[in-house]
Amino acid sequence: MIIESLTSGIPTLFVKADGPMRAGLTFRVGIADETLPLRGITHLVEHLALFQHGAADHHYNGSTDATATHFHMQGTEEQVVRFLNGVCASLRDLPMWRLTAEKEILATEAVTRNSSGSLGEVLAVERHGAATFGLGGYPEWGLPAIAGDDVRDWVRTWFNRDNVILWIAGAGVPSGLELELPEGQRRPLPPAVQVLPATPAYVNVGMNAVAAQALVPRGPAARVYAEVLERTLFGQMRQDAALSYTVATAYETWGGGDASVVAVADTLVKNQRVAVDQFVTTLNAMSVGVGQADVDGAVARLSDALAEAERSAKWLPRLAVDVLCGHPVTDLSVQREALAAVTAAQVTEIAGRAWRTLLVAVPHGHLMERAGFEETPQFSRFAVLGTRHRSYYPDASLVIADDGVTVESRGGPRTVLFDACSGVLAWPDGGRHLVGRDGIQVRIEPTLYVAGVKAVAALDARLPTGLTIAMPTRAADEIPTVRRLTVWRIRARRLGAAARRGLQRLRQAWWNRGAYLNYAVPAVLVVLLGLCVAAFVNEPSILFGVWAVMLSAVLWIRRTTLGRW
Amino acid sequence: MLSLIIPVRSALHAVYPDLRPLRTAAKARDWAAVSRYFDALPPGFDATTAVTMVSQIRGIGRWLQLMVDTHREDPLPRLLLGAHLIIVGWKVRSSYRAQYVGREQFALFHEYLYRADRLLSDVTAVQPGSTAAWTFRLDTARGLGFGLPEARRRYAKAAESCAAPFAAQRKLVQQLCPKWGGDFKAVREFTRECLTQTPDGGICGAVVGEGYLEARFDYDHGHVNAAEIREDLDVASARILHADFQPQHGWVAAHSLLAASFVVQLDKDAARPHFAALGNTFSSYPWQMFDFSDAAAFRKARYAALGR
Numbered sequence: 001m002i003i004e005s006l007t008s009g010i011p012t013l014f015v016k017a018d019g020p021m022r023a024g025l026t027f028r029v030g031i032a033d034e035t036l037p038l039r040g041i042t043h044l045v046e047h048l049a050l051f052q053h054g055a056a057d058h059h060y061n062g063s064t065d066a067t068a069t070h071f072h073m074q075g076t077e078e079q080v081v082r083f084l085n086g087v088c089a090s091l092r093d094l095p096m097w098r099l100t101a102e103k104e105i106l107a108t109e110a111v112t113r114n115s116s117g118s119l120g121e122v123l124a125v126e127r128h129g130a131a132t133f134g135l136g137g138y139p140e141w142g143l144p145a146i147a148g149d150d151v152r153d154w155v156r157t158w159f160n161r162d163n164v165i166l167w168i169a170g171a172g173v174p175s176g177l178e179l180e181l182p183e184g185q186r187r188p189l190p191p192a193v194q195v196l197p198a199t200p201a202y203v204n205v206g207m208n209a210v211a212a213q214a215l216v217p218r219g220p221a222a223r224v225y226a227e228v229l230e231r232t233l234f235g236q237m238r239q240d241a242a243l244s245y246t247v248a249t250a251y252e253t254w255g256g257g258d259a260s261v262v263a264v265a266d267t268l269v270k271n272q273r274v275a276v277d278q279f280v281t282t283l284n285a286m287s288v289g290v291g292q293a294d295v296d297g298a299v300a301r302l303s304d305a306l307a308e309a310e311r312s313a314k315w316l317p318r319l320a321v322d323v324l325c326g327h328p329v330t331d332l333s334v335q336r337e338a339l340a341a342v343t344a345a346q347v348t349e350i351a352g353r354a355w356r357t358l359l360v361a362v363p364h365g366h367l368m369e370r371a372g373f374e375e376t377p378q379f380s381r382f383a384v385l386g387t388r389h390r391s392y393y394p395d396a397s398l399v400i401a402d403d404g405v406t407v408e409s410r411g412g413p414r415t416v417l418f419d420a421c422s423g424v425l426a427w428p429d430g431g432r433h434l435v436g437r438d439g440i441q442v443r444i445e446p447t448l449y450v451a452g453v454k455a456v457a458a459l460d461a462r463l464p465t466g467l468t469i470a471m472p473t474r475a476a477d478e479i480p481t482v483r484r485l486t487v488w489r490i491r492a493r494r495l496g497a498a499a500r501r502g503l504q505r506l507r508q509a510w511w512n513r514g515a516y517l518n519y520a521v522p523a524v525l526v527v528l529l530g531l532c533v534a535a536f537v538n539e540p541s542i543l544f545g546v547w548a549v550m551l552s553a554v555l556w557i558r559r560t561t562l563g564r565w
Numbered sequence: 566m567l568s569l570i571i572p573v574r575s576a577l578h579a580v581y582p583d584l585r586p587l588r589t590a591a592k593a594r595d596w597a598a599v600s601r602y603f604d605a606l607p608p609g610f611d612a613t614t615a616v617t618m619v620s621q622i623r624g625i626g627r628w629l630q631l632m633v634d635t636h637r638e639d640p641l642p643r644l645l646l647g648a649h650l651i652i653v654g655w656k657v658r659s660s661y662r663a664q665y666v667g668r669e670q671f672a673l674f675h676e677y678l679y680r681a682d683r684l685l686s687d688v689t690a691v692q693p694g695s696t697a698a699w700t701f702r703l704d705t706a707r708g709l710g711f712g713l714p715e716a717r718r719r720y721a722k723a724a725e726s727c728a729a730p731f732a733a734q735r736k737l738v739q740q741l742c743p744k745w746g747g748d749f750k751a752v753r754e755f756t757r758e759c760l761t762q763t764p765d766g767g768i769c770g771a772v773v774g775e776g777y778l779e780a781r782f783d784y785d786h787g788h789v790n791a792a793e794i795r796e797d798l799d800v801a802s803a804r805i806l807h808a809d810f811q812p813q814h815g816w817v818a819a820h821s822l823l824a825a826s827f828v829v830q831l832d833k834d835a836a837r838p839h840f841a842a843l844g845n846t847f848s849s850y851p852w853q854m855f856d857f858s859d860a861a862a863f864r865k866a867r868y869a870a871l872g873r
Binding site: 369 | 633635637643680683687693706709710712714715718
């Protein structure tokens, strides 16, 4: 039975439970609220807020996801009170002297996390681009340049009394909770803009796995769908065909009306083709029909999982996010009833919805068009019109215009418009890396363009303020270079081309000047020849023929020399 | 004898006079007029022929690219450029069978088609009901080897919002032929299906002729039951010669296909009304299969049937 109340003006969700007390604060701010230049700031705030608890010997943690930041704790009533009061005190006055050190820690954390990689994040970037729900797929690029004032502004906007929920599972709401936070306002969810033009779609990734992500209406049927999908994929890809080791699905909600269902199956390089076919066939088959037995099994397993969640109070942070986003408070018993009422028809409908919104990641070299998938856009629809800078490499050029930048290659243009740009990484050596809101990226290395330095200067002059992300100095081997020999070869080729063009123009001028001469001399000769022949001919019909031949010869010479009749 | 002096024409703008203002506009690089022409088309109209005509104009690619870059939200320039790239790509590939095409030729061909397919997929994402875009995407699917199920899916999309997707049907027939990985049984089934859906006065039944001619000219795989085909050809012929017939884009190709099919069957009497309807117009396919010069082949066949 869940009880709602107010603790120091903060909405509180309380559940009576045995064992140690579990409690936490959930703020409505996450990675999706950030921008690319401030990417990582929420995580940084979370680390700074928890710094003073570093030496304590109790179980506490913090986490930052797409739309929420959690601080939670397990222990005695007294420990919980101290922790929560401490977090609020830290948020009121963050230990700014730790800024540099915590940035280092975050950079280290990112390295360890990136080595495992996440297909779900890759898919989120493909679906949402470099804004809101796609930002999680980008590194914490903002960290090096984020200053103390940025952090203070961020905390003032998001970490306030009206944008948080307290949740507790234990014997009772403990006394002594002060939880002093400044006033503010409840923040709405960022819009879940999609950049995919059409679905089902696919993207090629350099991983030995196949993954899929779908957006479906949230609810028990979608949860059951994810569970049935995992079991079916496990049975077919691991048990029957021995194609995969790990088969997993995840059902995630962010507080909005939709849930994301992600499925991943790994595979060997030699089995890729079969594995992708099997994976896609399974998803397609489920969109046509799901068996009642599968649904019943999934409902039973999910009910067990709910019971487990009740024991560990793990469902409370998720509920807190939903309540922060305006959903009603639903008790576990209600959730259990809704789960038991799910029918196979409902799950099939969700599966059909999932198929229509599907985005799959497949290893390189797969043509998913065979299965009716559209490729996600790897190029832009258009190029900008502006000053063209030639690259040392053939078939590539850079265009800098007042409204954006384009890099053209043989495959097509990649354009980032300044008013649809998420951020620009700027290195001191002149390297620029523009990220468009649609996820299209343009890399400009001045060393690879004939007038590279000039191009970068022109770009910097046009960039709107607030987009640049200052990056630390790069090592010399990280900057691409063109060999000196290549530079000279290209210069020589360009000189040769200019000389050839000049020669051609000269030759053309000569021909144009002499055109009438070229036409007139042969024409006069032909006419003279015709007169000579005609002088010896008495037969009128032959004479007529000779004149006809002569006339057509003159016309033909005129056509070939002048290029017109 | 006089008919020898009168030229026969197969160019789209010569055959369909309603396309002439569009051609004039495109040759004058007048985007407003081109755009106006396409905007004025009624819903459900198959614009494939009009798009083909514009994209065939020599040297129009650069201008279309400029229109793509300047009209950023408009799918029309992308459709026209996509169709143009398909034409350029196929010129690179040449129309020979795959074993006679060089490796670099194929690479460049695929590059053009990929670029075209990207442009066209963007069009179909914005306008899922664009019959013309889906029809051209049948070409890219065929050239890039996306396989029969994908071709059928694209055809289904093309047919969704158009009552008589004749161009798409013809392209799918090509895809279903053994040279592109299908078989004549599937061709037969599909053309039959098209025929049964054709109303009186409709032109789509003529795809039966295309399937038949492809089978007759494929010396490796084509085994045709002439009598069985003949029934279908007669039905298709009756449909198009019906009093309800209204000229629409594709009617010249339809009459040409049926006339050529009857010529192949050595039945001048059946071919005669089709030649009479064609007059001095014809379509390059199927006549290019008979002779080096499509015009000469058409003239010869017409002379045999009509005596002029």
